[in-house]
């Protein structure tokens with residue numbers, strides 16, 4: 001499959017490596033670090049949204065792409081918007097979902113202990129904080145559109161569904177996030193989709209994800225239903241604010257006995273959860289922002305200690321909570337006294353949890369340039385060997401003096417009127433101003449060249465020259481295959497013929 005970049009560079013795509021309902025993801029031939037997302041159904045307005053995103057990227061210059069930001073728009077052979085290029089996330093990345101469940105985690109990320117989970121949560125918060133600082137809102141924050149590396153680095157994917165506010169000179173254009181998962185949707189948005197999402201809506205989803213990371217994938221509103229009747233759904237519990245911890249459910253829901261107790265969380269982190277799910281239920285603006293989570297998780301990670309079974313747990317506890325609960329899967333550390341080989345050391349260094357430097361995003365400029373018009377590929381370039389015939393100055397002077405005064409006047413009026421009509425016709429046919437300009441250059445050069453040729457060879461052979469000019473115009477049109485210029489070029493040719501007949 002061949003697509004084109006906006007600069008009309010040919011890009012060859014490999015076989016699809018992933019297929020969704022609305023798009024496929026392809027490898028890019030000759031670019032291992034890049035993937036192409038190609039839409040199977042046309043996306044209204046996505047090209048303009050992505051053009052804005054490409055022009056206003058967050059600062060991602062810290063080695064690892066924490067957000068799979070769109071790099072370049074792609075167009076098909078007909079010049080229609082087809083998809084976009086994005087960085088490829090390799091190095092054993094898995095979806096966040098696979099890290100939640102301890103059993104799955106033991107298989108896919110054997111070394112991922114509680115410390116790594118804190119780091120992953122911290123890195124996720126850092127990426128989101130940087131996005132929010134840039135006026136972007138994820139909207140559909142969930143466990144499937146976040147990837148985690150074995151080094152606890154994370155990457156937000158599906159960036160084309162982000163909510164984007166494009167601020168141009170005259171107005172603010174909002175590209176909303178079309179979907180959201182109910183388990184990550186705050187109470188005030190349960191049951192209705194808002195026209196515009198705010199960072200505090202993301203902050204609810206972020207808190208749910210952090211809770212799931214630290215609590216073996218358990219949703220913060222999950223628990224044992226104590227009241228009578230059918231246990232309500234997670235969505236209903238979110239709507240009612242029945243957070244089972246901190247007495248927020250009014251005794252309706254209790255902690256699950258098989259879970260790490262809420263009190264085992266770092267006190268500062270636990271406070272943030274309560275603020276998000278209890279105080280934040282009444283007032284969304286008090287929910288901890290992503291930057292606050294990042295700092296709290298940083299501090300919490302520093303306060304972790306290791307028990308004899310190599311479990312990680314918070315320092316405020318007197319005993320390891322995991323030992324009583326179950327063993328957490330960690331690779332057994334090398335026996336004390338044995339020194340590591342350089343190779344083992346290198347490997348250990350490589351596998352240590354990584355942290356991004358806090359990304360400093362550039363805000364989009366308040367008065368940014370308007371969108372560049374998308375450029376289709378049906379417009380070919382003007383041939384290189386395009387030169388006008390050289391005409392002596394005296395001949396031009398003679399040509400301009402030909403005919404009586406009223407004839408020249410009449411001709412000028414007709415020609416001007418024709419030119420205006422032709423320009424309007426081209427304007428209606430051309431898809432953008434560039435195509436219009438190319439067509440105009442061809443028409444004007446066709447007519448001018450015909451006229452000058454006629455003048456150079458003398459009025460006697462005017463009819464012949466007019467016909468030749470018409471052929472020349474047609475050849476030009478055929479050569480260049482400029483569909484939108486055809487009407488205009490025909491007009492240019494006819495002007496030359498009429499000139500030949502009138503003055504011949």
Ligand SMILES: [Zn+2]
Pocket residue numbers: 307308309310311320321322323
């Ligand atoms: Zn332990």
